[in-house]
Amino acid sequence: MKLYTNRFAPSPRRVRMYAAEKGLALELVEVDIAAGETRTAAYLAVNALAEVPTLELDDGTRLTESLAICRWLEELHPEPDLFGRQPRERAAINSWIDRLMFRLYLPTTQVFRNTHAFWATRLKQVPEWGGLQRQAVEAEYDALDAAFADGEYLARGSFSMADIVAFTAVEFGKPSGIRVGDSRPALRRWYEAVGARPSARA
Amino acid sequence: MKLYTNRFAPSPRRVRMYAAEKGLALELVEVDIAAGETRTAAYLAVNALAEVPTLELDDGTRLTESLAICRWLEELHPEPDLFGRQPRERAAINSWIDRLMFRLYLPTTQVFRNTHAFWATRLKQVPEWGGLQRQAVEAEYDALDAAFADGEYLARGSFSMADIVAFTAVEFGKPSGIRVGDSRPALRRWYEAVGARPSARA
Numbered sequence: 197m198k199l200y201t202n203r204f205a206p207s208p209r210r211v212r213m214y215a216a217e218k219g220l221a222l223e224l225v226e227v228d229i230a231a232g233e234t235r236t237a238a239y240l241a242v243n244a245l246a247e248v249p250t251l252e253l254d255d256g257t258r259l260t261e262s263l264a265i266c267r268w269l270e271e272l273h274p275e276p277d278l279f280g281r282q283p284r285e286r287a288a289i290n291s292w293i294d295r296l297m298f299r300l301y302l303p304t305t306q307v308f309r310n311t312h313a314f315w316a317t318r319l320k321q322v323p324e325w326g327g328l329q330r331q332a333v334e335a336e337y338d339a340l341d342a343a344f345a346d347g348e349y350l351a352r353g354s355f356s357m358a359d360i361v362a363f364t365a366v367e368f369g370k371p372s373g374i375r376v377g378d379s380r381p382a383l384r385r386w387y388e389a390v391g392a393r394p395s396a397r398a
Numbered sequence: 399m400k401l402y403t404n405r406f407a408p409s410p411r412r413v414r415m416y417a418a419e420k421g422l423a424l425e426l427v428e429v430d431i432a433a434g435e436t437r438t439a440a441y442l443a444v445n446a447l448a449e450v451p452t453l454e455l456d457d458g459t460r461l462t463e464s465l466a467i468c469r470w471l472e473e474l475h476p477e478p479d480l481f482g483r484q485p486r487e488r489a490a491i492n493s494w495i496d497r498l499m500f501r502l503y504l505p506t507t508q509v510f511r512n513t514h515a516f517w518a519t520r521l522k523q524v525p526e527w528g529g530l531q532r533q534a535v536e537a538e539y540d541a542l543d544a545a546f547a548d549g550e551y552l553a554r555g556s557f558s559m560a561d562i563v564a565f566t567a568v569e570f571g572k573p574s575g576i577r578v579g580d581s582r583p584a585l586r587r588w589y590e591a592v593g594a595r596p597s598a599r600a
Contacts, residue, residue, distance in 0.1 A: 245497070245501075257486075259489055259490075259493055260493055260497070261492070261493040261496035261497055262496075263492070263496050264489055264492035264493035264495075264496050265489075265493075267488070267489070267492050268485060268486075268488070268489035268492070271485040271488070271489075272485065283470060283473040283474065284459075284470075286469070286470070286473070287461055287466055287467075287469070287470035287473075288461075290463070290465070290466035290469050290470070291461055291462055291463045291466035291467075293466070294463035294464075294465050294466050295447070295462070295463055297499075298504075299447075302500075302504065310527075320530060322524060322526050322527045322530065324524050324526070324527075325512075325524045325526075325527035328522060328524065
């Protein structure tokens with residue numbers, strides 16, 4: 197299987213980290229977003245939305261959207277499970293994933309889009325919105341720090357896809373200067389523990 | 399099962415429409431967002447994020463996030479399926495759901511949040527961002543109109559959760575004055591067909 201990816205983008209990193217945790221080998225094809233490679237005719241034929249990641253199967257079928265890709269891989273390779281074994285456990289993990297995508301990942305990307313120099317010449321930025329979204333990210337960091345009072349990982353007693361979604365989102369705060377910092381000890385402990393996993397370098 | 403819901407909000411409507419398609423009876427508890435009822439101590443004890451929907455099971459367990467709720471209900475009540483029967487079909491539906499949540503639902507909510515009078519006195523609006531998000535919604539409507547050239551429904555030959563996600567998002571464009579209009583015949587045909595289903599009134 198081939199994964200069209202980009203080394204700086206958070207969504208393909210989600211898939212790479214997932215695959216590393218599962219021990220799945222993916223042939224990586226680097227797509228240079230900064231050089232406009234997602235918008236070439238060749239890549240638009242791969243992914244009409246001009247986005248990474250795209251997973252290409254050996255039969256040529258393509259699948260887009262990072263979470264859909266991971267859910268599909270989970271069906272084909274259920275062990276070790278990262279989406280939960282029982283319906284109730286899967287529900288808890290799915291609930292965390294949705295929450296994290298909308299309350300953590302999304303505002304983090306909007307800070308980057310609206311305040312980072314990378315986009316300044318590429319699209320219309322609205323720094324005021326970026327500032328509000330930065331506040332939303334900081335508030336979610338505080339909420340997560342409180343949530344960890346109950347456990348070592350986010351959605352259950354062991355590592356899951358929810359931790360991958362959260363970790364890759366927090367990592368993507370770095371280029372915008374958003375940091376876990378020292379004032380959130382439980383979040384920081386989790387962040388360092390997840391960052392020490394080999395999959396964090398995938 | 400009890401569903402904390404709000405008649406105007408798109409996320410609980412997603413769950414109500416899903417449950418109606420499945421023939422599942424939910425006891426509805428209306429939470430008046432405009433009157434501040436999501437932020438009362440009583441409701442924060444139900445959902446600490448001050449959001450609807452929340453599903454409450456008969457044993458008192460609670461589950462938040464509309465898609466996680468629907469995925470969980472799908473495990474308990476697999477027929478008629480709305481998330482796909484085979485891994486490849488489920489992957490296609492999941493890919494559409496993710497795309498629609500981020501490229502259709504999300505910008506639609508941000509138009510509402512940043513330009514509608516409802517929020518003007520409740521939070522800091524950034525109309526310029528709302529305007530850009532309105533353009534993003536219109537562009538996605540155009541893309542969906544083109545996508546329908548291939549079929550009657552979004553993700554497969556029959557109705558699925560992807561159609562529910564899209565329909566409830568399009569419906570939520572109305573208060574912001576976003577319309578399918580007459581220039582997108584395929585999208586309009588789909589919109590009217592889905593709107594004629596009994597579940598559209600749930």
